[in-house]
Amino acid sequence: MTKILQLELDFNTQCSSTPHPYFHESPKGYKGLSSFHKYWGKKPIEAWKLLIENLTEPGSIILDPFLGSGLISKECIDRNRRFIGFDINPISIELTNLYLQLPNYLVLKKAVAQLEKRLKDKINQMYLLSNGSIATHFLWDKNKIIKVWTKKGRKRIEVDLTVTEINSFQEMNGYIPQHFREMRLFDNSRINAQKTLSIADLFTPRALQSIDWIKQEIELFDRDIQRALLLILSSSLGQMSKMVFAVSKRGKTKGKPVDKIEVGSWVIGYWKPEKHFEINAWNCFENKAQKLLKAIQDINLQQKAIPAKSLSDFFKDDSLDIYISKGDSETLLQNIPSNTIKVILTDPPHGDRIPYLELSEMWNSVLGFDSDYAGELVVSNAKERQKTVKSYNQKLNNIFSECDRILVDNGLLVIMFNARSQSHWQSIERLEKTTNFTYIGCYSMKYSSGSVVQDNRKGSLKTDFVLLYGKNVNDSFIEKIRDKFKTITNWSNLYPQKFF
Numbered sequence: 001m002t003k004i005l006q007l008e009l010d011f012n013t014q015c016s017s018t019p020h021p022y023f024h025e026s027p028k029g030y031k032g033l034s035s036f037h038k039y040w041g042k043k044p045i046e047a048w049k050l051l052i053e054n055l056t057e058p059g060s061i062i063l064d065p066f067l068g069s070g071l072i073s074k075e076c077i078d079r080n081r082r083f084i085g086f087d088i089n090p091i092s093i094e095l096t097n098l099y100l101q102l103p104n105y106l107v108l109k110k111a112v113a114q115l116e117k118r119l120k121d122k123i124n125q126m127y128l129l130s131n132g133s134i135a136t137h138f139l140w141d142k143n144k145i146i147k148v149w150t151k152k153g154r155k156r157i158e159v160d161l162t163v164t165e166i167n168s169f170q171e172m173n174g175y176i177p178q179h180f181r182e183m184r185l186f187d188n189s190r191i192n193a194q195k196t197l198s199i200a201d202l203f204t205p206r207a208l209q210s211i212d213w214i215k216q217e218i219e220l221f222d223r224d225i226q227r228a229l230l231l232i233l234s235s236s237l238g239q240m241s242k243m244v245f246a247v248s249k250r251g252k253t254k255g256k257p258v259d260k261i262e263v264g265s266w267v268i269g270y271w272k273p274e275k276h277f278e279i280n281a282w283n284c285f286e287n288k289a290q291k292l293l294k295a296i297q298d299i300n301l302q303q304k305a306i307p308a309k310s311l312s313d314f315f316k317d318d319s320l321d322i323y324i325s326k327g328d329s330e331t332l333l334q335n336i337p338s339n340t341i342k343v344i345l346t347d348p349p350h351g352d353r354i355p356y357l358e359l360s361e362m363w364n365s366v367l368g369f370d371s372d373y374a375g376e377l378v379v380s381n382a383k384e385r386q387k388t389v390k391s392y393n394q395k396l397n398n399i400f401s402e403c404d405r406i407l408v409d410n411g412l413l414v415i416m417f418n419a420r421s422q423s424h425w426q427s428i429e430r431l432e433k434t435t436n437f438t439y440i441g442c443y444s445m446k447y448s449s450g451s452v453v454q455d456n457r458k459g460s461l462k463t464d465f466v467l468l469y470g471k472n473v474n475d476s477f478i479e480k481i482r483d484k485f486k487t488i489t490n491w492s493n494l495y496p497q498k499f500f
């Protein structure tokens with residue numbers, strides 16, 4: 001029997017006894033802004049803080065060619081570092097720009113109130129029960145509604161409906177959205193996607209109509225507020241969809257056995273459980289709006305980053321804080337002058353772990369963004385995309401050689417990585433042979449418990465590695481960096497060992 005390849009660290013000789021303060025305990029978990037919008041593979045902000053504070057000084061230029069959730073950008077700006085960031089995924093760029101240019105709390109609050117005035121009652125008409133209350137949740141089993149709830153104060157109460165009323169809620173006359181495009185997907189059983197999957201398969205016509213109305217109204221606001229409102233909409237899509245599973249629990253109340261059904265959540269991919277919830281679409285939007293408002297209100301110091309319009313402006317004028325661009329990093333990196341960047345902190349797609357664009361397609365279709373599938377760095381199970389291990393390694397090699405070119409001497413490349421198969425590690429394994437990088441060491445990064453749904457397949461690694469490389473560095477420089485990091489739990493000067 002062939003064993004799945006595993007990479008593990010041999011910490012026996014390298015473990016230190018005094019953990020670094022940030023890693024003394026598990027990261028606190030995503031709160032406030034970091035928990036507002038789902039993004040797969042989101043790293044804990046403590047991980048960025050540690051690297052930014054230990055490897056750079058105020059004014060240093062940090063680059064991340066794979067922004068993802070974009071949280072890194074805010075961590076850099078909050079510490080007065082200058083920052084360049086790229087990502088091919090449009091929603092990643094929108095999120096980054098939101099964190100860097102947060103709207104004013106009162107202005108956003110007013111915009112949400114305006115939307116409420118225009119839309120809440122109109123949407124709730126579609127959830128109106130014959131007793132005059134508004135349905136908050138329907139529980140579906142295949143094509144039948146089997147339970148309905150409404151709210152009394154803060155309590156969810158079940159209501160009995162007549163067969164006729166149930167039938168009218170079950171009616172599924174198709175609704176064709178007017179304000180966003182259809183999804184473009186591929187056959188990929190790993191994420192339950194099919195080429196023919198339509199946005200209308202993921203939502204009831206009621207929910208689809210609500211999304212369309214909300215999108216239409218949002219288009220009337222100014223760009224900054226519009227961005228925040230659109231991201232509130234995309235962040236609420238999962239809970240508005242048919243992908244919210246029902247959790248059945250058996251328990252006892254006052255000695256009597258009871259069956260409880262709890263509302264689950266949309267997790268990952270396009271799986272529509274036969275037994276699923278349909279949640280009132282306005283409520284989903286409003287919950288997320290309140291979450292963002294609270295997060296903005298809780299931020300003490302709101303630092304608005306000054307963006308550069310072009311890369312040449314960014315390099316000419318050091319009062320400009322950020323340059324953010326959407327596109328393929330392999331191409332975008334070529335526009336950066338040689339020997340200009342101090343530190344690259346990055347977390348590329350880890351082989352076949354997460355097909356980001358395929359998973360983000362629901363968001364990008366509703367927000368009206370195009371997905372550049374051809375340019376994505378990924379190994380995908382969607383055969384049609386021809387995203388193979390070979391093409392993945394080639395592209396990542398090219399990206400790493402660009403990183404080598406643009407870093408200054410003694411500059412650092414920090415890679416967060418974790419792939420299940422050894423073949424996906426090829427570009428990293430050959431880094432020292434093909435570039436001016438020397439390996440310095442690595443540590444395993446802690447996640448807050450249950451914080452990230454990454455990859456639950458057999459043989460998946462449970463943690464990410466943070467690997468440090470220096471460009472044209474000498475021994476004393478390497479020692480200096482190792483000295484700074486040796487107090488981190490699980491720091492090792494060794495490259496991850498392979499066990500078969």
Ligand SMILES: C[S@@+](CC[C@H](N)C(=O)[O-])C[C@H]1O[C@@H](n2cnc3c(N)ncnc32)[C@H](O)[C@@H]1O
Pocket residue numbers: 039040041042043044065066067068069070071086087088089092327328329330346347348349350356357375376377378
């Ligand atoms: C592992 S995620 C980054 C997660 C991020 N570090 C965080 O904490 O949220 C990798 C990112 O690479 C992006 N990506 C994939 N191919 C790309 C390409 N060719 N150019 C730029 N970004 C790309 C994906 O869209 C995804 O957001």
